[in-house]
Amino acid sequence: MSTLKIGTYEERTRFRPGEAVAGRVLWILDEPEKAEAVEVRLFWYTEGKGTQDVAVVDRRRFDHPARREQREFAFTLPAAPYSFSGKLISLLWALEAVVLPSEETERLGLTVSPTGHEVFLHKGEEIEITE
Numbered sequence: 001m002s003t004l005k006i007g008t009y010e011e012r013t014r015f016r017p018g019e020a021v022a023g024r025v026l027w028i029l030d031e032p033e034k035a036e037a038v039e040v041r042l043f044w045y046t047e048g049k050g051t052q053d054v055a056v057v058d059r060r061r062f063d064h065p066a067r068r069e070q071r072e073f074a075f076t077l078p079a080a081p082y083s084f085s086g087k088l089i090s091l092l093w094a095l096e097a098v099v100l101p102s103e104e105t106e107r108l109g110l111t112v113s114p115t116g117h118e119v120f121l122h123k124g125e126e127i128e129i130t131e
Contacts, residue, residue, distance in 0.1 A: 003028040004106035006040065006097040013109065014116040015077055021110065022074040025062075025097045032067040037100045042075040044112075048089035065099075082113040086121035 008023035015021055021042060029035050039061045045054040060073045084091050093110040111118050 002030045002099055002104050004097045004099065004104065006095055006106050006108050014111045016114060016116055017077050017079045017112060019077055020074055021077060021095065024070055024072050026070045027065065027097065027099065028068045029065060029099065032065065034102065035065050035099050037061050037063045038065045039098045039100060040073045041096045041098065043096065044081060044091055044093045046089055046091050050089065077112055082119050083111045084119040084121055
């Protein structure tokens with residue numbers, strides 16, 4: 001199995017909409033001759049009851065990767081959606097490094113909101129934002 005590491009500068013995982021998310025991805029490929037690319041994806045997904053939604057917001061593709069390599073990436077976060085947790089569903093943001101075509105992955109969870117903290121939904125429409 002290949003080794004993948006993904007991280008942001010200053011190990012930040014809390015961001016506000018419109019901010020830049022920048023960092024590095026490192027890989028050591030077990031079978032570099034079979035790897036077409038390593039891709040870094042910025043995406044959000046839902047967890048909880050019902051159908052899971054996933055949206056890739058942006059990606060950086062590094063074609064013909066060397067066996068061992070490190071690359072920088074940067075994305076700008078969109079205005080929405082925010083990270084939230086509710087009684088039935090949560091919306092989560094993440095960065096993911098993926099080896100193609102094997103689909104080996106490494107994921108780093110992020111929080112995106114106006115305060116940089118997850119929004120908690122309780123009792124219907126009441127909203128609590130943690131500081």
